[in-house]
Amino acid sequence: MAKAVLTSKRDDFPKWYQDVVAKAELADNGPVRGTMVIRPYGYAIWERMQAELDRRIKAAGAQNAYFPLFIPESYLKREAEHVEGFSPELAVVTHAGGKELEEAAVVRPTSETIINVFFSKWVQSHRDLPLLINQWANVVRWELRPRIFLRTTEFLWQEGHTAHASQADARDYALRILHEVYEDFALNVMALPVLVGRKTERERFAGADATYTIEGMMGDGKALQMGTSHELGQNFAKAFDITFQSPSGASEYAWQTSWGVSTRLVGALIMGHGDDAGLRIPPALAPVQAVVVLVRDEDGAGERAAALAAELAGAGVRVQLDDRVDTGFGRRAVEWELKGVPVRVEVGPRDLASGSVTLVRRDRAGDKATVPLEGLGRRVADLLGDIQSALFDQALAIREANTAEAETMDGAREAAQTGFVRVPWDRFRDLETDLAAEALTIRCLQRDDGGIAASSADDGLVATVGRAY
C-alpha cells in the first residue's frame, strides 16, 4: 500500500520527507517565503513536545516569561559578534502606524539582547541569583534555503536565559538542562538515542565559552543538532552590564547560560523514526496513541467500537475513534499509518462475533494479532510501553550499524558518506577546516566513555564526524 502513497526513503530521502510532511498533514508552506503553516496534526505533536519539555524546564527551576517580538535595532549593535552573525537574517519593520519609524524595529531572531537588557535591571544583589528564565515564542531568521521544520524563516522555540553568581553554578546549570531536559526528553519521549557532547571551538555559539549539544542520527545517516545549551561565561554580562552585589559588597559580573530547542524537533521525529509508510510516533509523544477503526458498522460493531474507545480512554490511552465507514477501510488504514499512530485496533463484525479484535503495531511492519476483547485496555497500555522501547532500540541499532571508526582523513571521508565516524580528536584537532571543505563537521567531542569532555584541550577525546542538516 505504502509504495503508492510516498516516495521511498531510499530512492529520494528529501522527497520522502516532503511527502510525509504533506501526506500526514503536518504542515504546508506559507505564502511568505520560508514560512510554514503548522496543521492541526503537526501542531498537536508540537504541543506534546512543549508540554513534556516545559514540565522538565520547570522542574529545573526556570520560570516562563514573555519578551516583545520587536527589538530596537540599536540593541543588536551592543554585541558586535551577534550582529555580524545575524544581520543578513534579520527581518526589519520600517513602517508602522501608517508612517516610517524613527528607529527601525527588528523582528527577534532570538530574544538574547532584549532579555539581557532586562536582566541588567532585575539583577542587583546576589539574592536575585540565580535568575532562571525561559520563553516559548516565535522567532524569525530569513532563510535562503528553507526546508519545512528544519530551517524555516519563522519557527517556534523555547529559549532559556539564566544568570548565576558563580562560574561553577552556571556550568552546572547548563549541563543540568542538557541532561535533565534535553537528553531525557530525546531518550524517553522521542525515543531517539543522542550523542551528548561538547562542540568544538569552531562549532560553538560565538557568544559562548562552551556549547553542549545533543545530536541525533536521521534516517539518511546525517546528523541533526537537536538542542544546545551554552555556558556564556561573563561575555553578555559585560556587554549588557549585568552586575550584582556579592555578599561581601563587591560588584561582580553575573555568569550566564542560554539553551534552546525548536520546531526542528518535529523534523527530527519524522527523519529519526519515519519509514516508507509514513511517520512512526513514539507513544510518549503521540497525540493519538491508539486509533479504534470500525471496519463496517454491522451487527452492533459501531457501538462496540465506541465502547472500546471509551475503555481505552479509561485506561489512560489517548485514543481516537475512526467510524468513517463511508470511506474505504484500506484508505483509512493507510492514513493512520501515514500519521504514525502507534497502535491500530481494527473492529469488524467477524472478529467481534468471536469475541476478538485485531491489533496492529505501527513499529513493526505487518505485525497484526487477533486478541480477545477482554482486558483490551490493559493490553494496549502495555503494548504502548513495548512500542516506546522498540522504537528506541531500532533507532539505536541503526545508529550503531552506521557508525564507523577511522584514524585518517581518507577513512573519515569515506565512512561519513553513510553515517557517523568516530575519530581521535588528538589527531583531527588540526583537520577541522579540511573536513569542512568536504561538507563534514565534528558534531561533538566526548570522552572515550561517552561522557562530556571537560575541555576541548583534553587528551584522548573522541570526535564524531558527520554530514549534518
Added chain:
Amino acid sequence: MAKAVLTSKRDDFPKWYQDVVAKAELADNGPVRGTMVIRPYGYAIWERMQAELDRRIKAAGAQNAYFPLFIPESYLKREAEHVEGFSPELAVVTHAGGKELEEAAVVRPTSETIINVFFSKWVQSHRDLPLLINQWANVVRWELRPRIFLRTTEFLWQEGHTAHASQADARDYALRILHEVYEDFALNVMALPVLVGRKTERERFAGADATYTIEGMMGDGKALQMGTSHELGQNFAKAFDITFQSPSGASEYAWQTSWGVSTRLVGALIMGHGDDAGLRIPPALAPVQAVVVLVRDEDGAGERAAALAAELAGAGVRVQLDDRVDTGFGRRAVEWELKGVPVRVEVGPRDLASGSVTLVRRDRAGDKATVPLEGLGRRVADLLGDIQSALFDQALAIREANTAEAETMDGAREAAQTGFVRVPWDRFRDLETDLAAEALTIRCLQRDDGGIAASSADDGLVATVGRAY
C-alpha cells in the same frame, strides 16, 4: 501597610492600575513603544488562563494550529472593510535577508486573512465540515495610546476560526464558544460576573453578521469587553472563495465563525478584583494558591513550615514556601498581598508551640484566624473554594450596586458616570450616536430575562450603557 505601597484606587484608578502592574511584578514596558515584557508572575497567570481556556476550546471540538506571523500585503486587500479598519495599525516588514522585499510582509494584526486562504484549500466537501481551528499566537496592532495588558502594540491571544455547512450550525457554534468557553471561564475561573449579550450593529465587528460579547465591570465602574464571538455568515467565504460540495453535489459557500480573547484578560483580573493592597487572584486561576510564610526559623519552625508546604501540595494545593527569614516578615506579607495569593499560612515558633498556625484570607481585609495544625491541608483546600465564591459574590454585589436603570438620555448620561445603565433599546435605538458623543457605548443587548437577543430588531430588549476601556 498597603497605603505606603500603592496609590489608592479611589484617588487615581489609572495610577493604581500601573502601580499594581509594577509592584506585583506582572509586566514592564518594552523598549519599542506599546510593547510589554510579561514577567514570570504575570506570565504564570496567563499560562493558567491559557490552560483553562484551551481545555474548554478542545472540549468544544476545536483543534490548535499555527499560521505564519508574516502575511503578504496583498492578502489584506482582499477584504476591503478589513484593510480600512486595520491599515493605520499595521507594522510592515519592508527589508529582510539584507535587502528590500519585492512584496512587503505585514506582521499579523489577526490571522483572519491567511487562515481563510488555507480554509479555501482545505475545505472541498461537506465531509470536511465543520472545520474548527484555534490558534494561540502573538499579534501586532500599532497603538497610539498603549496601556499595559489592555491595549498593547503586541499582545498574546487565541483566535478561533471555523467553517460550517449551514448558518444554523455556525450560529450554534459561535454561541457554544461564547457560553461554554468564555462565559464559563469568566464565571468559574476568573470569578467575574459578565453580561452576555449581542453587540449593536454599530459596535459589532465589521465583517460579522452578529457579534456576541462578554462584558465585565471593572473597579472604576467602566466596562471591559473580555471576549467576543462572531457569526460571520458567508462574508469571508465569499471574499476568500471557501466553498464546499454539498451532499447533493451543489457548490455552496461555507458559513463561518471567529472568536478570541487576549492578554487583556490579565487587565480584567487586576481591575475586576484588585484592591488597595494589590491583586486578588481567584484560587482557580492563582499560580500560587497558598503561601506558607516562615516567620522566624527557630525551634524547628523551618522544618515544620517545609513539611506543611509539602502537606498542602499533597492535598492538591498550588503552594509556595517563603522561608526568606532574612527579609522582614512585614515586607514579605505586603509582597504576598500585592501578588494576590488567596491564602497565607503564617508559621511562627509561638503558634507552633501551641500546635497552630495563622491563616490569612486575601479576599477579606484583616481576616486572620489561628487554626490547629491538624488537618491543615483539607482546611486550606476548603478555604480556597470559599474564597473563589466570595470573590465572585463581591464582584457581583459591586456590579449590582453600580448598575442603574434609566429611561431617558439625561438619566443614562448621569448614571453612566459611575457604572452601568440599563435602558430600553426600543427607545435608545436612535440615540446610539448621541451616546457616543458623550463617550458612552451600548455594551450589549439582552432580553429582559438576561438571555441573548436573537436579533437587534426584536422588541423589548434591554441595552446596557457604559463607559468602556
